[in-house]
Amino acid sequence: MRELSISNIRHHNDDDFSLHIDQLSVEEGEIVCLLGPSGCGKSTTLRLAAGLERPVAGEIHIGSTCVVGPDHFIGAEDRRVGLVFQDYALFPHLNVLHNVTFGLDDIPKTERAGIAKPILARMGLEDYADKYPHMLSGGEQQRVALARALAPNPRLLLMDEPFSGLDTVLKDKVRDETFRLLKETGTTVLMVTHDPEEAMRMADRIILMKAGRIVQQGTPAELYSEPVNAFVASFLGNVNKVMAKAVDGILETDLGQIAHAEATSKIGTCEVLVRPEAIRLGPVRGEGEATAKVILVRNLGPFALIDLELVSGVRVTARAASILQPEMDEIVSITLDRRQIFLFPSG
């Protein structure tokens, strides 16, 4: 069942920015990430779903309820959605328990703590009920914000960059915990992030946006290996851009020849995108191989980034497991993984 459905939304604000979404939906129990560079409209989309802004035109349904339609608008306070912000926005004048019970206004006072306590316990916060937000660490504050949003049992949880306030070490831990909790509780989530790695870790489905439009939707694997254009390919991971000449099903590049179905002579000279891990290095065996000289090796622990200079003078970066990393100035041979090479004739 669809928990959130946004259709034909048109929206703009004072600046020249405009948002234009034909169809966006989140199924029950699904975690969907809105991904994109800053200013692409992902946060605005979230605010429209939350009811914090009213679109110029279009419809929004939450569950079976129409919350936005022609001459019809249900505000944030009556939508039953949960909201978690980057800075958590805990109420500093209320202790942890009262933060969590804040949304339980409809429930008799005596029963509120009974609802909040199990949620706090589940997040390992049972000893913190009497503490105030400023006494908590960043990770604890994040959990309180989540508990507060989940306590009124919302139909939909909206999260705006919920992990970017945390430092790198804490972020992975909190993110994994949050993911497990959301999946265990079967919560329907629409989450905004600018970090592709985070989106790929968390999302069942990613919606990539640019300049107020949806560029591509799909599973993380689909977006990574079947990008619809150069923007998607380079947003989801690093790419090398190399020039190629298309001749009858074959791309001739400085990295060697690659068989490619779309390579017709009609295209002529074009640019192809090559992921660093698509470039595989090996010892030089004989004539006819593409070769390159290693000019810089950066070891990042589990893997290494290797800068190569091709015979033509073009430089590319390859990625390999650290144990396979070559020496500086070594001449290596190159083979390519066809699945991670992208050709976008139109642009």
Add this chain to the structure above:
Amino acid sequence: MVSTATDLSKMQTSAGHRRRLSSVTSIFALGIAAMIATPILVVAGFMFVPAWDVWAHLATTVLPSYLLNTLILVLGVSGLVLSIGVTTAWLVSMYDFPGRRLFSWTLFLPLAMPAYIIAYTYTGMFDFAGPVQSFLRETFQWTRNDYWFPQMRSVGGAAFMLGLVLYPYVFLVSRAAFTEQSVAALEVGRTLGRSPFRVFWEIALPLARPAIVAGLALALMETLSDFGTVQYFAVDTFTTGIYRTWLGLGEPAAAAQLAALLMVFVFSLLALERYNRGKRKYHHTGGRYQEIRRSQIKGVKAFIASFACFMPIFLGFLLPVGWLLNKSVIYPEAVFNAEFPILLLSSIGVAVTASIAALLIAMFLIYAKHQSRGDERFGLRRLSVRLAAMGYAIPGPVLAVGVLIPFGFIDNSVDAFMRQHFNISTGLILSGTLFALMFAYVVRFLAVSLGTVEASVEKITPSMERAATTMGVVGFAQLRRVHIPIISGSMMTALLMVFVDVLKELPATLIMRPFGFETLAVRAYELASDERLAEAAGPSIAIVLAGIIPVVVLSRAISKSRPGQKNQV
């Protein structure tokens, strides 16, 4: 080797020289601070002088009415400044309605209106003989006993007047608090089922409370210090009591004891303000700044919002200023007479002198402190700055008492000494001189210079100085190329603020001025007291016009201070 040895000894002498200079600086700083603090210490000292008979007399006669009137004033002003200040601040920070941009800074304007001036303009307008009541009587053919009209000259009227000109203190801090607050917290509140009004009541207001209480404390400090309004309305409070006990009854000790009691009240308010300011950091929701998305309101609601913002400006500024202008247009010869240029000159003279003196002293104390960051002299010098800033909390009449008592003591001692040894009477050397008045101004307003300059000197970090040093820019060149460009703006602001404060100051000037010396404030007050309201209009307009300058400076500084807020006034 030889040259090394001489270099070394040279370095040692210069180090020794610097150390001596440094301790001279410390002693000098502390000396100045002690002088500035003297009036407060003198008044505080009188708390320990037993004067039971005087107290018994005061307690049975005037003290109960002082206390009662002060209490009514405090409650009335609190109610008024809170309701006006918080409501308008919330409206201009959270909503968009016709005139919002204009209101967001014009709501400061009543701050330019000294309470004693608004007091007599309202009396002029609303008293029995004033235009409003005359109009009512003529229209309805009423006589004196046919109707009831609120009496301006009452403790309630005084509270109304003070509330109208003091609400900007609360507006100022609440607006800052509302714009600083995490928009996200309010939005989360919405998604948790709260209407916009309940979000205000349950989240925004509790978060802004420390700031609001701090603003209220400032407004109440001004209320307790007020002399002109209550004296004009003949409402007995501590300030008028001190004035009367000192000059009327000739009881300096009793006056000082009343002053001491008032100072206890003021310092409790000050402590309240400090405490609440400290608490704000726990109440700050932190995180990134987001631009507030003001919601658009239309129709009747927008009209109500505009009206609610317009009324305080109208009542606290436009109406009295209009009345004053009207008077000066009707009676130009009474307003701009031969006396006016003299008044203007003497006022500007004392104000300029006092503001420069305050700035120089402030710069010296702050640089003494700034230079000693991180070493053992820092504590002493910081104490000097703190001591020197205490004067702002002292009401004018209290200050007058605190200055005149030690000055009189010095005068008498010198006179007695000279008479005994040289048979010459020196009379009063300090009391009743411009120097005494200037001293009082500096004591009262030094805190303004200190605060303004200190804030910008603190922006010059040790790393900035070290960076300049590594590039060979040291000593005076560093001062000229690094320090001055950074602090020059604040120096100007400090001069301006003290200038206007001195121009508006009434009670200390009234008590301490040399015989025959008149300023705009004193003359406006005297003329108003003699019911020569039209003639009082000229000096009053001059004071109000000058008072607008710091209001504009202030509101511009505030509008620039918030990150994430573009092009907002």
